[in-house]
Amino acid sequence: MSKVALITGVTGQDGAYLAELLLAKGYTVHGIKRRSSSFNTGRIDHLYQDPHDEDPRLILHHGDMTDATNLIRVVQEVQPDEIYNLAAQSHVQVSFETPEYTANADAIGPLRLLEAIRILNLQDKTRFYQASTSELYGMVQQVPQSETTPFYPRSPYAVAKLYGYWITVNYREAYGLHASNGILFNHESPIRGETFVTRKITRGVAAIHLGLQNCIHLGNLDARRDWGHARDYVEGMWRILQQEVADDYVLATGETHTVRSFVEKAFAHTGRQIDWRGDGVEEVGVCAETGKTFVKVDPRYFRPTEVDLLIGNPARAHDRLGWRHKTSLDDLVAEMVAADVANVRREHNQIGRHV
Numbered sequence: 001m002s003k004v005a006l007i008t009g010v011t012g013q014d015g016a017y018l019a020e021l022l023l024a025k026g027y028t029v030h031g032i033k034r035r036s037s038s039f040n041t042g043r044i045d046h047l048y049q050d051p052h053d054e055d056p057r058l059i060l061h062h063g064d065m066t067d068a069t070n071l072i073r074v075v076q077e078v079q080p081d082e083i084y085n086l087a088a089q090s091h092v093q094v095s096f097e098t099p100e101y102t103a104n105a106d107a108i109g110p111l112r113l114l115e116a117i118r119i120l121n122l123q124d125k126t127r128f129y130q131a132s133t134s135e136l137y138g139m140v141q142q143v144p145q146s147e148t149t150p151f152y153p154r155s156p157y158a159v160a161k162l163y164g165y166w167i168t169v170n171y172r173e174a175y176g177l178h179a180s181n182g183i184l185f186n187h188e189s190p191i192r193g194e195t196f197v198t199r200k201i202t203r204g205v206a207a208i209h210l211g212l213q214n215c216i217h218l219g220n221l222d223a224r225r226d227w228g229h230a231r232d233y234v235e236g237m238w239r240i241l242q243q244e245v246a247d248d249y250v251l252a253t254g255e256t257h258t259v260r261s262f263v264e265k266a267f268a269h270t271g272r273q274i275d276w277r278g279d280g281v282e283e284v285g286v287c288a289e290t291g292k293t294f295v296k297v298d299p300r301y302f303r304p305t306e307v308d309l310l311i312g313n314p315a316r317a318h319d320r321l322g323w324r325h326k327t328s329l330d331d332l333v334a335e336m337v338a339a340d341v342a343n344v345r346r347e348h349n350q351i352g353r354h355v
């Protein structure tokens with residue numbers, strides 16, 4: 001009998017990579033997707049089979065993290081061996097604009113799933129993974145950040161995820177659930193959402209390279225992040241749920257880089273060197289060859305409270321899970337820029353403007 005997994009957030013970046021990984025491992029994969037007025041399954045269309053096929057291995061259910069009855073019904077129907085709770089309003093800046101919704105989906109959402117496991121008496125069968133985040137560390141207390149570093153969340157998103165983290169720990173301790181947190185540092189890919197900084201940069205670099213855009217507008221260039229590849233991190237999620245005893249794990253590369261440095265690396269892949277002039281909101285990135293301004297700072301993208309420095313210590317995951325990130329930042333940037341040059345070219349060719 002193949003194992004059965006339920007992935008919330010299956011239409012997102014991580015959901016797509018995880019579904020692919022679990023299908024390759026022989027799982028039957030159920031995913032929850034939101035109803036949308038337009039198609040929202042672009043990231044998993046290549047994995048999806050006609051539901052009328054005899055034995056589909058990827059099955060989608062409509063649902064929402066804010067709807068407890070729906071979640072209970074789906075969990076009851078699926079009877080999963082493993083639940084990966086990846087669904088969330090995952091954009092930090094957007095959480096300042098939609099704090100209550102973010103709390104409902106990102107904090108109470110995991111509670112609803114944990115309760116579903118209890119209500120349905122699945123605590124001996126179903127293992128639970130909660131998508132926790134390095135944003136929990138927020139204000140820098142100590143670096144590198146590990147499972148024992150104190151939390152100090154700095155956004156409504158991070159505060160909501162703090163509840164998700166602790167309710168997962170609490171249900172493990174109170175009811176003996178096999179429930180684990182992956183405290184994942186930033187991970188990116190060619191299918192990263194377009195409004196996260198890495199993808200915004202690689203799409204912008206591609207459009208500038210093809211002569212379709214003049215400039216990228218960014219916020220805080222000094223923020224430092226520990227960026228890995230999503231493909232490597234979903235492997236870590238799976239390994240976390242294969243442990244005999246549930247626990248919490250940091251997944252990170254152990255390196256940190258500024259947003260400014262990510263910009264330089266991305267432009268370098270199109271043969272452009274960026275020189276920086278001015279500082280603060282006046283800072284611009286100028287193309288060394290042409291003198292054109294390719295990057296401008298726009299305070300609109302500054303956050304009311306920022307997370308300045310993230311660098312993870314993945315020693316526990318190395319030792320206990322045998323997990324290591326495989327993709328270097330340079331390879332990640334190269335893959336993202338190449339994919340976006342192809343994407344932007346295709347989009348423009350489709351509307352008859354060949355580039």
Ligand code: NDP
Pocket residue numbers: 008009010011012013014015032033034036040063064065066085086087088089090091105131132133134183184185186187188193
């Ligand atoms: P994405 O934003 O790409 O995907 C989020 C997924 O959640 C999408 O499928 C989205 O659906 C779905 N979703 C959002 N709100 C709801 C809701 N109310 N009900 C049901 N589904 C919902 O995020 P990632 O794949 O990058 O991240 C996966 C998880 O990991 C998230 O919980 C995120 O907070 C967390 N995380 C991510 C990190 C990263 O660097 N990527 C690092 C640490 C944690 P739709 O497609 O319709 O929008």
Ligand code: GDR
Pocket residue numbers: 090091092093132133134135184185186187195196197198200217218219220221223224225259301302303306307
């Ligand atoms: P983050 O990712 O907030 O770390 O959350 P994001 O890519 O949005 O920001 C990273 C850093 O870049 C700075 N920045 C900008 N960010 C965006 N989005 N747009 C800009 O124009 C811009 N300019 C500078 C930000 O201020 C920030 O410091 C991501 C999400 O995937 C979360 O769900 C996840 O929990 C964490 O990573 C780990």
